[in-house]
Amino acid sequence: MAESTTRTGNLWSAHTADLAALGEKARLRALTPRRGVDFASNDYLAMSSSPRLATAVQNAIARGVPLGSGGSRLLRGNDPEHEALEEDAARFFGCESALFFSAGYAANVALLSTLPQRGDLIVYDELVHASMHEGLRLTRATSISAAHNDAQSFDDVAREWRAKGNTGRVWFAFETLYSMDGDMAPVADMARAAERHDAVMLIDEAHATGVFGPAGRGLAAGLDGRADTIVLRTCGKALGCEGALVLGPRVVRDFLVNRGRPFIFSTAPSPLVCAAVREALHMLADEPQRREALHYLVAHAERVLAPHGAQATGSQILPLILHEDARTMAVAAALQAKGFDVRGIRPPTVPQGTSRLRISLTLNSTQADVDALGAALADALK
Numbered sequence: 001m002a003e004s005t006t007r008t009g010n011l012w013s014a015h016t017a018d019l020a021a022l023g024e025k026a027r028l029r030a031l032t033p034r035r036g037v038d039f040a041s042n043d044y045l046a047m048s049s050s051p052r053l054a055t056a057v058q059n060a061i062a063r064g065v066p067l068g069s070g071g072s073r074l075l076r077g078n079d080p081e082h083e084a085l086e087e088d089a090a091r092f093f094g095c096e097s098a099l100f101f102s103a104g105y106a107a108n109v110a111l112l113s114t115l116p117q118r119g120d121l122i123v124y125d126e127l128v129h130a131s132m133h134e135g136l137r138l139t140r141a142t143s144i145s146a147a148h149n150d151a152q153s154f155d156d157v158a159r160e161w162r163a164k165g166n167t168g169r170v171w172f173a174f175e176t177l178y179s180m181d182g183d184m185a186p187v188a189d190m191a192r193a194a195e196r197h198d199a200v201m202l203i204d205e206a207h208a209t210g211v212f213g214p215a216g217r218g219l220a221a222g223l224d225g226r227a228d229t230i231v232l233r234t235c236g237k238a239l240g241c242e243g244a245l246v247l248g249p250r251v252v253r254d255f256l257v258n259r260g261r262p263f264i265f266s267t268a269p270s271p272l273v274c275a276a277v278r279e280a281l282h283m284l285a286d287e288p289q290r291r292e293a294l295h296y297l298v299a300h301a302e303r304v305l306a307p308h309g310a311q312a313t314g315s316q317i318l319p320l321i322l323h324e325d326a327r328t329m330a331v332a333a334a335l336q337a338k339g340f341d342v343r344g345i346r347p348p349t350v351p352q353g354t355s356r357l358r359i360s361l362t363l364n365s366t367q368a369d370v371d372a373l374g375a376a377l378a379d380a381l382k
Contacts, residue, residue: 026326027346036341038364039373042179044211044316045290046363047240047280056279060272069268074257077268085274089245092281093217093233094224097253100277101262102269104206104234104244105131109138110260111202111230111246112173116141119168122202123157125149125185127178129204130349141171148178151189158197170199176219177208180350180358182317184208187220194228203231210238211316216284216291235273239280243269293363300367301359304374308381310359320357320377328355334380340373 022028034041047053060081071077082100089098101107112135116122120141124132127148136143144161147153158170172194176185187203194201205218213221216238223229230248235241246256256263283290294316302312310318322328325346332344335357346355359373 026329034341036336036339037369037373038341038362039359039369040341040343041360041362041364042207042237043240043364044238044294044360044362045240047210047238047283047290050240050283052283053240053276053279057272057276060275065271065275067270067272069271071268072264072266073268074264079268079271079274081271081274081278082268085278086245088278088281089233090247092215092285093221093231093245093247095231095247095249096225097248097250099246099253099256099263100269100274101244101246102266103242104204104232104236105134106262106266107232107234107244107246108132108204109135110256110262111232112136113138113262114256114260115200115202115230115252116169116171119166120171121158121161121166121168122171122173123154123199124173125175127181128173128175129179129206132173132204141168142166149174149183149185151186151193154190155193155196158193158199162197170194170197171202172199173202173204175204175206177205177212177315177317179207179317180345180356181319182311182313182315184219184313184315187223191223191229198228200228200230203229205231206234206237206244207315207317209233210284211291211294215288235277235280239277239284241276241280242273243277245277290363294361297363297365297367297370298361301361301370304370305359305377308374308377310357316361318359318361320359321354322356323353325355328357331377331380332357335373335376338376338380340369340376342373 065081069077069079085100086098108131112132116139118140122141122143123146125148126145144157146157154172174185176187203220205220208218210216212219220231227249230252232244232246234244298316305318306312310320328344332342335342342357342359345358
């Protein structure tokens with residue numbers, strides 16, 4: 001047994017040392033059960049526990065929809081529920097086509113690793129999600145970052161690249177609502193910059209879908225249906241389900257089906273989830289009161305929490321930057337001990353020196369909960 005333990009230690013010594021180093025920096029992560037009032041999730045409209053979604057799943061089971069797909073979409077995994085969801089989604093968002101992925105991460109990796117070609121340029125916002133960075137690692141195109149939420153910076157990068165004689169396609173990759181800062185992209189300015197360079201926009205609407213725009217279609221809803229626009233809309237946040245939809249021209253769907261390795265070589269998502277997402281899209285149209293209630297709660301939270309340092313962003317995400325990793329986690333632990341599920345966010349998820357509490361507003365909490373959180377926050381920050 002001693003020999004086995006020694007061998008195990010030698011096999012994993014580098015990993016053990018890395019974990020220890022994270023612990024010394026107050027950056028070691030661990031999984032914890034969900035407890036307390038929800039100020040951490042992305043279930044913004046509290047749809048994940050909706051009886052209407054549960055009924056939709058029950059009805060799907062009753063009509064014989066299977067839990068598992070049984071294979072990839074190009075084999076036998078292409079269930080009628082996948083096709084029905086994609087048709088409904090394309091109609092709802094006003095696009096030529098939709099393609100359903102098992103997760104937004106996989107969808108972003110597929111988009112960035114598959115669509116831009118050798119000789120092209122991807123200009124991406126410096127704060128895009130890790131899934132986009134993963135796609136950038138795999139792309140054959142050149143990639144250059146632009147200043148956060150700065151359309152002029154995107155314009156400058158593209159113009160300088162063209163000035164060097166490059167003739168490939170330009171791609172702009174950005175989010176409309178950033179999950180750690182809660183700020184919104186200047187979508188109209190980005191679209192005008194893209195037009196100047198005949199660029200294609202890859203837009204991640206993960207945190208805006210369901211919360212903003214007409215019928216919850218997001219901050220980029222006005223761009224849907226354009227030949228130069230591809231939009232990712234996740235289904236595991238405000239829609240309360242899981243998976244992600246890529247919406248855009250038909251040729252994009254066809255190319256991803258033929259060339260997108262994360263799509264081709266993955267087991268298809270659950271057909272039951274497709275049935276739930278279809279119902280969630282109907283709920284966005286039928287229940288605008290959910291969005292209205294959330295925006296009212298956000299406005300209340302900004303009034304209550306801003307005096308304690310939370311940034312009023314106009315969105316459902318209020319960051320409270322505490323800078324130091326250890327202090328951030330200590331304040332988060334103090335709030336959790338008082339029954340509030342608030343999580344500390346540290347590098348590398350956010351830039352160095354910007355560790356923060358990410359306060360997420362959802363309809364799983366009330367104005368009274370926000371008031372109580374404000375009082376607890378005042379004590380924890382002393």
